Amino acid sequence: MPGPEEFVVTPYEVRGRVDYDRLREMFGTQELTAELLARLRRLAGGQLHPLLERGIYYTHRDLGSLLDAYEAGRPFFVYSGRGPSGPLHTSHLAHFELCRWFQERLGVPMYVQITDDEKFWSRGGLTREETVRWGWENLYDILALGFDPKRTRVFFDSRSIAALYPLAIRVARKITYSSVKAVFGLEPSANIGWIFYTALQTVPAFWPSWAERTSVPCLIPCGIDQDPHFRLSRDIAEGLGYPKPSLLHSRMVPGLLGEAAMSTTGASPENALFLNDPPKVVERKVRNAFTGGRATVEEQRRLGADPEVCSVWALWKSRFAESEDRFRKITEDCRSGAMLCGECKGLLLERVHRFYTEHAAARERAKSWAESAIVTGPPAGLEL
Amino acid sequence: MPGPEEFVVTPYEVRGRVDYDRLREMFGTQELTAELLARLRRLAGGQLHPLLERGIYYTHRDLGSLLDAYEAGRPFFVYSGRGPSGPLHTSHLAHFELCRWFQERLGVPMYVQITDDEKFWSRGGLTREETVRWGWENLYDILALGFDPKRTRVFFDSRSIAALYPLAIRVARKITYSSVKAVFGLEPSANIGWIFYTALQTVPAFWPSWAERTSVPCLIPCGIDQDPHFRLSRDIAEGLGYPKPSLLHSRMVPGLLGEAAMSTTGASPENALFLNDPPKVVERKVRNAFTGGRATVEEQRRLGADPEVCSVWALWKSRFAESEDRFRKITEDCRSGAMLCGECKGLLLERVHRFYTEHAAARERAKSWAESAIVTGPPAGLEL
Numbered sequence: 001m002p003g004p005e006e007f008v009v010t011p012y013e014v015r016g017r018v019d020y021d022r023l024r025e026m027f028g029t030q031e032l033t034a035e036l037l038a039r040l041r042r043l044a045g046g047q048l049h050p051l052l053e054r055g056i057y058y059t060h061r062d063l064g065s066l067l068d069a070y071e072a073g074r075p076f077f078v079y080s081g082r083g084p085s086g087p088l089h090t091s092h093l094a095h096f097e098l099c100r101w102f103q104e105r106l107g108v109p110m111y112v113q114i115t116d117d118e119k120f121w122s123r124g125g126l127t128r129e130e131t132v133r134w135g136w137e138n139l140y141d142i143l144a145l146g147f148d149p150k151r152t153r154v155f156f157d158s159r160s161i162a163a164l165y166p167l168a169i170r171v172a173r174k175i176t177y178s179s180v181k182a183v184f185g186l187e188p189s190a191n192i193g194w195i196f197y198t199a200l201q202t203v204p205a206f207w208p209s210w211a212e213r214t215s216v217p218c219l220i221p222c223g224i225d226q227d228p229h230f231r232l233s234r235d236i237a238e239g240l241g242y243p244k245p246s247l248l249h250s251r252m253v254p255g256l257l258g259e260a261a262m263s264t265t266g267a268s269p270e271n272a273l274f275l276n277d278p279p280k281v282v283e284r285k286v287r288n289a290f291t292g293g294r295a296t297v298e299e300q301r302r303l304g305a306d307p308e309v310c311s312v313w314a315l316w317k318s319r320f321a322e323s324e325d326r327f328r329k330i331t332e333d334c335r336s337g338a339m340l341c342g343e344c345k346g347l348l349l350e351r352v353h354r355f356y357t358e359h360a361a362a363r364e365r366a367k368s369w370a371e372s373a374i375v376t377g378p379p380a381g382l383e384l
Numbered sequence: 385m386p387g388p389e390e391f392v393v394t395p396y397e398v399r400g401r402v403d404y405d406r407l408r409e410m411f412g413t414q415e416l417t418a419e420l421l422a423r424l425r426r427l428a429g430g431q432l433h434p435l436l437e438r439g440i441y442y443t444h445r446d447l448g449s450l451l452d453a454y455e456a457g458r459p460f461f462v463y464s465g466r467g468p469s470g471p472l473h474t475s476h477l478a479h480f481e482l483c484r485w486f487q488e489r490l491g492v493p494m495y496v497q498i499t500d501d502e503k504f505w506s507r508g509g510l511t512r513e514e515t516v517r518w519g520w521e522n523l524y525d526i527l528a529l530g531f532d533p534k535r536t537r538v539f540f541d542s543r544s545i546a547a548l549y550p551l552a553i554r555v556a557r558k559i560t561y562s563s564v565k566a567v568f569g570l571e572p573s574a575n576i577g578w579i580f581y582t583a584l585q586t587v588p589a590f591w592p593s594w595a596e597r598t599s600v601p602c603l604i605p606c607g608i609d610q611d612p613h614f615r616l617s618r619d620i621a622e623g624l625g626y627p628k629p630s631l632l633h634s635r636m637v638p639g640l641l642g643e644a645a646m647s648t649t650g651a652s653p654e655n656a657l658f659l660n661d662p663p664k665v666v667e668r669k670v671r672n673a674f675t676g677g678r679a680t681v682e683e684q685r686r687l688g689a690d691p692e693v694c695s696v697w698a699l700w701k702s703r704f705a706e707s708e709d710r711f712r713k714i715t716e717d718c719r720s721g722a723m724l725c726g727e728c729k730g731l732l733l734e735r736v737h738r739f740y741t742e743h744a745a746a747r748e749r750a751k752s753w754a755e756s757a758i759v760t761g762p763p764a765g766l767e768l
Binding site for chain 2: 158168170198
């Protein structure tokens with residue numbers, strides 16, 4: 001266990017209380033400055049997505065040059081993926097939500113990757129039937145966020161392998177086992193599928209450039225913990241003649257039980273709100289969630305609570321506060337003691353239940369076009 | 385360099401003068417006994433293929449149980465492959481020739497694998513365009529041996545990946561980097577494609593069982609040097625619910641320059657007769673080939689020559705002597721001194737030129753159906 005001042009962040013583990021500024025320095029990523037945010041706001045028509053406005057995304061690599069190209073008339077695309085090991089929870093949606101916003105505001109194409117092969121390789125307990133089933137379930141949830149069917153394509157690995165493989169062959173020659181071991185910590189006892197996998201995860205970042213025989217820049221919103229992964233993709237990009245993907249990094253959303261990240265593998269299911277949780281379960285989880293409240297009502301009325309450590313506030317911040325005004329009010333009422341934790345949880349539950357209801361309807365609509373979004377073959381003439 | 389008594393045989397290297405009996409003991413393979421050969425002869429309608437008759441194939445794994453099943457009405461299939469790094473030479477044809485014989489005599493299906501991905505990964509100097517081009521060229525040469533279009537299917541890796549991948553996902557989870565390192569000596573600096581590759585090379589051995597949802601035994605004729613590779617396939621077969629592939633192992637055909645194996649990577653092009661060599665080049669190579677002849681004509685007439693060390697005799701034995709009678713006569717006339725090396729080479733050249741002419745015509749016919757033999761998708765209902 002790391003001490004109180006220590007933390008661990010790797011693509012497969014997040015532990016301890018993360019010092020995000022130090023992490024940015026350690027990883028050598030660039031700060032998402034007020035200037036860059038202002039530029040994004042302008043390009044997006046005057047508004048920023050709450051995930052940007054509230055600082056959930058906080059560092060980047062080469063966002064500036066991506067926007068330079070965009071302003072010069074060269075559109076980019078957004079790419080994010082999901083390893084289907086089980087149901088999605090609300091904080092899994094952040095990167096997809098940001099992608100959707102980019103698509104809506106800047107008109108850019110979206111590529112989703114569903115890595116049903118990787119999850120079979122990296123999780124010994126899952127069957128192929130399970131990873132494929134979760135792949136579909138997760139895909140419906142992702143598309144339900146409001147992606148445009150005309151500008152959204154899906155790589156569902158086991159279904160899309162004919163589209164991915166010709167490029168994966170070229171990518172894989174550029175990556176050694178040593179690199180994979182260094183980045184992911186995969187020991188010699190790891191299976192060769194898992195070791196190979198990073199080649200397939202890199203392919204979508206280059207795919208549109210390959211398919212369109214021109215340079216199409218890529219933007220990947222991801223958790224800061226995934227930066228090492230895509231650093232590998234960036235390292236090999238130029239050797240293959242493709243632009244380095246730009247990255248936008250988020251902080252991790254803390255779990256309901258107060259852990260560093262909602263998505264920590266092996267965490268209790270009570271740690272997150274899963275999209276397939278029935279209303280009663282959602283209610284129980286929120287009611288039991290870890291907060292920054294005081295020991296007594298009297299104390300809290302007098303001193304206020306601490307939102308910075310509160311998992312309920314993190315939910316407001318990362319997803320559920322509809323506007324900056326509301327988010328500000330919730331934060332102020334929490335700090336001042338005007339609103340107690342029980343009341344705050346009740347308001348959040350209203351909001352969450354509404355989201356679940358709307359999401360269920362959107363998910364049914366997404367089912368009607370999910371299959372047709374899957375890329376099944378290589379671009380014409382590029383079977384090599 | 386190994387000393388005169390030493391030799392090295394691995395899937396990627398053959399050096400020194402190979403002691404085949406010792407190799408069989410080291411690898412723990414079973415002797416191809418007179419009894420097994422008699423049984424094969426009977427099943428094949430009274431004749432053995434020269435490669436069996438002359439002892440080029442000399443050990444096996446589980447051939448007996450394969451024939452038991454065949455006699456009980458459960459047909460097997462034959463499988464062999466080629467890594468397309470350049471033109472084929474005549475000794476590359478041996479395994480395919482034996483497969484063709486099994487198909488003709490026992491009516492079994494044949495699966496050919498063209499590993500254009502693996503050769504790109506394992507040979508840094510080759511481009512994708514080259515491995516694909518050689519893949520087609522090699523495939524035409526293989527099919528030209530006389531395979532039956534109705535019972536012959538081809539996995540051309542980059543074209544067949546959608547057919548191979550669902551099963552490769554399952555196979556790859558069973559193989560660790562440690563195993564690949566132990567069997568192939570692939571160091572951590574090896575690229576992850578090459579490391580992954582052995583999964584794809586194992587797939588055809590299980591593919592018919594998977595596709596037909598029943599147990600279909602597999603027979604793989606291969607050089608004894610490739611035994612470690614397929615031992616890996618055998619090790620994981622039962623865990624996946626498939627029968628272990630049976631193996632038939634050959635000695636290596638010595639090169640024209642007297643080296644241990646014609647196929648040694650990096651050997652001089654003068655070491656082998658390539659199928660795209662023009663007649664003049666074939667003539668030069670045969671005329672310059674290493675023989676077991678004596679220093680002078682007089683001495684050879686008196687003492688005879690030594691066919692066992694002669695690369696020309698090896699060509700007669702492995703491919704070009706049409707009948708056992710002719711092969712016996714050539715061997716006797718060599719040993720007795722009745723035939724000198726120049727005369728022998730002249731007779732061989734006649735035979736080789738005739739083969740090249742007939743092969744060229746057969747190759748044109750093969751081109752007409754090669755494309756249609758390629759498996760491009762998974763078996764219906766088995767996309768998992």
